[in-house]
Amino acid sequence: MSDCLFCRIVAGEVPAKVVHQDDEVVAFRDIDPKAPTHVLLVPRRHIPSLRETADADAALLGRMIMIARDLAVREGIDGSGYRVVINSGPQAGQSVFHVHVHLLGGRAMAWPPG
Ligand code: 5GP
Numbered sequence: 746m747s748d749c750l751f752c753r754i755v756a757g758e759v760p761a762k763v764v765h766q767d768d769e770v771v772a773f774r775d776i777d778p779k780a781p782t783h784v785l786l787v788p789r790r791h792i793p794s795l796r797e798t799a800d801a802d803a804a805l806l807g808r809m810i811m812i813a814r815d816l817a818v819r820e821g822i823d824g825s826g827y828r829v830v831i832n833s834g835p836q837a838g839q840s841v842f843h844v845h846v847h848l849l850g851g852r853a854m855a856w857p858p859g
């Protein structure tokens with residue numbers, strides 16, 4: 746989808762600080778980090794949000810979480826703790842409609858989220 750920001754990052758048309766890429770998933774640093782570590786993980790395939798995923802996407806979504814786990818080790822935040830978040834839809838604050846996992850860490854976080 747040429748009008749999707751994250752598709753354009755996946756295609757290399759928009760620059761991003763990529764920290765992981767494989768045949769299915771690309772991970773890059775958030776342009777406006779909300780924590781010292783803030784990485785976004787996206788599937789290469791365009792899926793607008795979690796709402797539009799299918800049961801057949803279970804392995805893909807599981808892999809994204811496993812990659813987030815491994816990136817947390819590389820970022821040195823696995824011991825202190827981190828948060829893995831998917832915002833889905835307007836009330837959750839989703840602003841880019843290409844499904845993505847946030848990996849956030851490096852500071853203490855409040856609960857519940859705002
Ligand atoms: P959402 O609000 O949809 O859950 O998360 C979208 C995230 O994308 C936000 O944290 C925002 O800072 C990030 N973002 C928006 N535009 C860009 C961009 O051009 N490059 C990168 N790397 N991140 C972006």
Ligand code: ZN
Pocket residue numbers: 746749750751752753790791792842843
């Ligand atoms: Zn997209």
